[in-house]
Amino acid sequence: MADPWEECLEFAVQIARKAGAVVCAALKEDVSVMLKSSPADLVTATDQKVEEMIISLIKEKYPSHSFIGEESVAAGKGSTLTDCPTWIIDPIDGTTNFVHRFPFVAISIGFAVNKQVEFGVVYSCVEDKMYTGRRGKGSFCNGQTLQVSGQKDITKSMIITELGSNRNPEVVKIVISNMERLLCIPIHGIRAVGTAAVNMCLVATGGADAYYEMGIHCWDMAAASIIVTEAGGVVMDAKGGPFDLMSCRVIAASTKEIGERIAKELQIIAVPRDDGKRI
Known part of the structure; x- marks a missing residue:
């Protein structure tokens, strides 16, 4: 039986490359910056332009499909995930990096059917790294197969997280406290690249052993x-339970053992869900 979504994946790769070219060109120009939820939550005209381009191209080819896009949601559209084929789009993951020309920005295109992610494309455009993952068919970066580290001992782990854009003092205290708890286990180190999608892909490459964040x-x-799981890793809720795409929190880890150990240490930050339901 033919794979019904393979053509969609190939199309997503093409679109991601086109979007990446726009983003890389914009990095050479003056950036007009606007604020969203906080002084650290930024959006640019390029974010909006790229999302409009991506959605327009997909709608032309797949007019019956649904969309959840970061800037569309910011403009007031809903983010309800249904059983319909749905494209889930971040036109520039790492907008603050983009504004400062810090060279880690990505186009992220996920595709879900029956609320299950079928494939994902993350294009780290400055690096020219195209990450792809297809359910049941593995994960790749520029055509090379990805495999997580398989590390089970948290004391030998490198973990990625982010400080986030919330500047509420109580939230900042929890973020720092969570890092302190992990560092004092002790672990090898904590890193932050500035884009959730690339952070997760680094777990898929084996370059990091886990990533966690709340408020994404x-x-x-x-x-x-899907890139993480197809590389042999696990994704789970920050409390250690099953992963929920709409929960606004995640642990992505090379092994269940590392993921559950991180969850045991984390103090949970209360954040609204993307679908508006109560956590």
Whole structure:
């Protein structure tokens, strides 16, 4: 039986490359910056332009499909995930990096059917690294097969997280406290690249053993979640339970043992879900 979504995956790779070219060109120009939820939550005209381009191209080819896009949601559209084929899009994951020309920005395109992610494309465009993952068919970067580290001992682990854009003092205290708890286990180290999608892909490559964050969104996680699992890793809720794409929190790990150990240490930050339900 032919794979019904393989053509969609190939199309997503093409679109990601086109979007990446726009982003890389914009990096050479003056950037007009706007604020969203906080002084550290940024959006640019390029974010909006790239998302409009991606959705327009997909709608032309697949007019019956649904969409959840970061900037569309910011503009007031809903983010309800249904059983319909749905493209989940972050036009620039790492907008703050983009504004400062810090060279880690990505186009993230996830595709879900029956609320299950079928494939994901994450294009780290400055690096020219194209990450892809297809359910049941593995994960790749520029055509090379990805495999997680398989590390089970947290004391030998490198973990990625982010400080996030929430500047509420109580939230900042929890973020720092969670890092302190992990560092004092002790672990080898903590890193932050500035884009959730690339952070998760680094777990898929084996370059990091785990990533966790609270306060991110489905468009940050959708594509990269399948890339991690198809590379042999696990994704789970920050409390250690099953992963929920709409929960705004995640642990992506090389092994269940590492993921559960991180979850045991984390103090949970209360954040609204993308679908508006109560946690």
